[in-house]
Structure formats: C-alpha cells, structure tokens
Amino acid sequence: MTTGSTQSSILHQPRAVWAVAFACVIAFMGIGLVDPILKPIAEQLDASPSQVSLLFTSYMAVTGVAMLITGWLSSRFGAKRVLLAGLAIIVVFAALAGSSDTIGQIVGFRGGWGLGNALFIATALATIVGAASGGVASAIILYEAALGIGIAAGPLLGGFLGDISWRGPFYGVSALMAVAFVAIAIFLPKLPRPERTTSLLDPFRALRHRSLLTMAITALLYNFGFFTLLAFTPFPLAMGAHQIGLIFFGWGVCLAVASVFVAPRLQRRFGTLPVVAAALTAFAVDLAVMAVYTDDKSVLVVCVVVAGVFLGINNTLVTEAVMLAAPVERGTASAAYSFVRFGGGAIAPYLAGKLGEEVNVHVPFWVGAGATALAVVVLLSGRRVLAHVDDHEPAAHSVDEARVLVAADA
Incomplete structure (x- = not known):
C-alpha cells in the first residue's frame, strides 16, 4: 500500500471513530489542563501549594485503583456502556469542580473525574480498533x-x-465531553463483549512476575519526577495562567x-532498555538543573520544555516493555502496571x-531527580529478567496492545 493510500484509509473513517477520537483528545487534555490554573486557584481560594496539588493526587489515586476493575467491567457490560459511563462521570464531576467554592470540594470532585x-x-x-477502517495500524495512528x-x-x-476564570477549564471539559457523549451514543454501534471474562485478582497475580514488577516500580519512581514537574513548577514560575499554558x-x-x-528510531538503533535508561537519566539531570536554578525562571522554562522530549521517549518505550515483560494478557499487565505506577502520581x-x-x-526538584535516578537503578537491576524485551523486534500494533497503550500513556 502506498503512503497516499494509507493516509486516505486513515482519514476515511466511520463517524463513530471520529467521535471516540474527539473524546480521546479531550480526555488527554486533562493531563495538563489544570497546570495553568494551579496558582490562581491557590490565590483565590486561599490554599497552599500542597493543598492545590491534591487535585493531581485524588485524580491519580482514583484512576490507579479504578484501572483494576475496568477490564472486569468491560468483559461483563461491554465496551460501549463502560465508555459512555466514563464520559458521563467526567461531564458531571468536571462541572461540579468548576462550581466548587473550596479546595476540598475541587479535590473530591477531581477524584470522581479520575x-x-x-x-x-x-x-x-x-473501541477505535474495533470500529476503524483500514486495519489496526490506522486505528493506532489515529489514537496516537x-x-x-x-x-x-x-x-x-x-x-x-x-x-x-479558574473555573473555565473545568466547565470547558464538561461541555466538550457532553458533546462527545452524545456523538458516541448516536454513532457508535453496540460492540461485542470479550470472549473471556476478567477476574479482579488477575492484575495482582501478574505482579508476581519480577519482570513486570520491575517495570511498575521503575514507573512509580519516575512518576515522582514527572508529577513534580507537572504539579509544582507553576509555583516557582509565578506567571499568569496564559503564560503557564504556553510553556x-x-x-x-x-x-x-x-x-x-x-x-521508535532510537529503539531500532539502540534497543528498548538502553534508551529508557538513558531517557530517565537525562530527565533526572534536567530536574537537578531545575533544583539548582529554581530562582531563574528562564532556566525553568527551558527545562520544562526540554523535559517533554525525555518523557515522550520514556512513555512510548516503557509501554512496549510492559507489554513484553510478563507472560500474561496485555490488558492484565496494563491494569497491574497502572495501579502501581499511579501510586507515584498520587x-x-x-x-x-x-x-x-x-x-x-529547591528540595522538591532534588527529590524528583533522586527518585528518577533511583528508577534507573531499579530498571538496570532487573535487566536479566527483562533481557527478552530487547530480543523482540519493535512490537507490531495489535488489538491487545490497545488496552496497555491507553493505560500506560494516560
């Protein structure tokens, strides 16, 4: 198939696929949406940075625990019902967060959003994989x-x-997700249930495999650095919401x-584990620079933007490593990995x-740098049980990959 025909097949999709893809865009906006309003919320609701940071904590904690039951729910009620339930919950709790008058209320409603x-x-x-035309590869490209x-x-x-207003982003997400809910309800047909029902204990059993546990602990430690960058940096930057948003x-x-x-290019040339270790090391150094120069806003801005490169490399390759780490179903591996990983995010x-x-x-950045450096140590300590990861060719996209991709990148 030529490149032109591939692009044509990707763009010519059923309306159901575009509806889900639109909802995906809005859902992933939630990762950085609250960054620009952290300081305004703190100022207007008389809250401390640690209190405001609980917006991330409640969101990530609930998301991590809920990941343990998503496979169980989908296998019993079907993907469309679970999808619509998730969207409806986001619509309600994002609107409630925007209507809140105290930091405690926002933190609680962010948990519901999670x-x-x-x-x-x-x-x-x-869902996109099941409904898209042009094959699984086209669906994955749309998702990415x-x-x-x-x-x-x-x-x-x-x-x-x-x-x-600091309330604006919450109301904006609620409105956009309401549009996505209606579109999916109308255009997405009922999807078949999985042939095998998932047990609630499967993710915990998966963590018995040292290879998967190594990747999960690595990600937990790395998340200390990631969420220090995401949740704390707006405070020493001390800029307006618009400026933080641009950064x-x-x-x-x-x-x-x-x-x-x-x-993908680095992986093909050097292998998965060496590139992940290098990306984590570079991110630890980046955080250490932020720790030294916390009072210099120009350095912080450059370090935040550059960190995106290291985090992008890490997220993609750790996803593949998780899929290959243990001899369990990829959806189960995803749930187990996400549960442990989001602990760091919480x-x-x-x-x-x-x-x-x-x-x-300065100290939060030093702690983030130290935790990320420790993640490298944990990863390299498990290189023997993870050796098979680099024995594989870069993973071909499959339907099973869908679940672990979304959970790992979330």
Whole structure:
C-alpha cells in the first residue's frame, strides 16, 4: 500500500471513530489542563501549594485503583456502556469542580473525574480498533494523533480559559465531553463483549512476575519526577495562567513528537532498555538543573520544555516493555502496571508541595531527580529478567496492545 493510500484509509473513517477520537483528545487534555490554573486557584481560594496539588493526587489515586476493575467491567457490560459511563462521570464531576467554592470540594470532585477517566481511557482505543477502517495500524495512528493533540492542547486551553476564570477549564471539559457523549451514543454501534471474562485478582497475580514488577516500580519512581514537574513548577514560575499554558504547550508538543517520531528510531538503533535508561537519566539531570536554578525562571522554562522530549521517549518505550515483560494478557499487565505506577502520581504532587512550603522551593526538584535516578537503578537491576524485551523486534500494533497503550500513556 502506498503512503497516499494509507493516509486516505486513515482519514476515511466511520463517524463513530471520529467521535471516540474527539473524546480521546479531550480526555488527554486533562493531563495538563489544570497546570495553568494551579496558582490562581491557590490565590483565590486561599490554599497552599500542597493543598492545590491534591487535585493531581485524588485524580491519580482514583484512576490507579479504578484501572483494576475496568477490564472486569468491560468483559461483563461491554465496551460501549463502560465508555459512555466514563464520559458521563467526567461531564458531571468536571462541572461540579468548576462550581466548587473550596479546595476540598475541587479535590473530591477531581477524584470522581479520575474514575470517569479510568473507565474511558481503558476502553477508548480498543473501541477505535474495533470500529476503524483500514486495519489496526490506522486505528493506532489515529489514537496516537489524538493523544499528541490532547497533551499539547490541554495546557493551551487551560491557559486561555484560566485567564478568564479558574473555573473555565473545568466547565470547558464538561461541555466538550457532553458533546462527545452524545456523538458516541448516536454513532457508535453496540460492540461485542470479550470472549473471556476478567477476574479482579488477575492484575495482582501478574505482579508476581519480577519482570513486570520491575517495570511498575521503575514507573512509580519516575512518576515522582514527572508529577513534580507537572504539579509544582507553576509555583516557582509565578506567571499568569496564559503564560503557564504556553510553556506547558511547548512541553506537550515536545512530548508528542518524541513519542511518535523519536522513540521508535532510537529503539531500532539502540534497543528498548538502553534508551529508557538513558531517557530517565537525562530527565533526572534536567530536574537537578531545575533544583539548582529554581530562582531563574528562564532556566525553568527551558527545562520544562526540554523535559517533554525525555518523557515522550520514556512513555512510548516503557509501554512496549510492559507489554513484553510478563507472560500474561496485555490488558492484565496494563491494569497491574497502572495501579502501581499511579501510586507515584498520587503521592508526588502533595509531597512536592509540602517540601516546597516547609523546606524550600529547591528540595522538591532534588527529590524528583533522586527518585528518577533511583528508577534507573531499579530498571538496570532487573535487566536479566527483562533481557527478552530487547530480543523482540519493535512490537507490531495489535488489538491487545490497545488496552496497555491507553493505560500506560494516560
């Protein structure tokens, strides 16, 4: 098939596929959407950085736990019902967050948002794969495009709406997800249920494999650095919502480009594990530079944008490593990995805020750098049990890959 015909098949999709892809863009906007409004929320609701960072903590904690049940729910109720349930929950809780008057209310409603997001992202790509024309490869490309657009556009939209009011981004997500709900309800046909029902205990059994546990702990530690960057950096930057949005838009663009274009090339040349170790090491150094030069805003801005390259490479290649790590179904591996990984995403934002308040603004970045460096040590300590990962050719996209891709990239 020629490149032109491939592009044609990708673009000529059923309306159901475009509806789900649109919802994916909005869902992934949620990753960076609140970054630009962290400081305005703190100022207007008289909250500390650690209190505001709980917006990430509640969201990630609930998402991580909910990942354990998404496969079980999909296998019993079908992907479309789970997809629509996730969207409906996001619509309600995002609107409630925007209507809140206290930081505690926002934190609680962000937890509900996390539940909806887990239900949605765990089934979205599998749904696109099942409904798309042009084969699985076309569906994966569409998903990756939606992921990249969402990650890059989230801070930009958050900055634009946040410049009007900190409530704007929450209401914006609620409205857009409502549109996606209606489109999917109308255009997406009922999808067949999986042949095999999933047990709630399967993810915990999967963690008995040292290879998968090694990758999960590596990701947990790396998430300390990732969410220190995401949740704490807006405070020492001390800029307006629009400016923060533009900075993290640059970060998102670098992440998306590195995920789709840079990571596969490096993987083919050097192998998965060496490139992941190098990307994590580079990110640890990046955070260390931020720790030293926390008072220099220009250095922070450059380091945030450059970090997107390292994070994009890491996210893509760790995803493949997880898929190959243990002899279990990829959906099960995804749930187990995500449950452990999101623990770092839940703890790190609050810890960073507390350290910044009670010690100084440099310490959170030092802790993030140290945790990321420790992730490299954990990864390399398991290189023998992970040796088979580099024995494989770069993984071909498959329907089974869908679940683990969405969970790992989420």
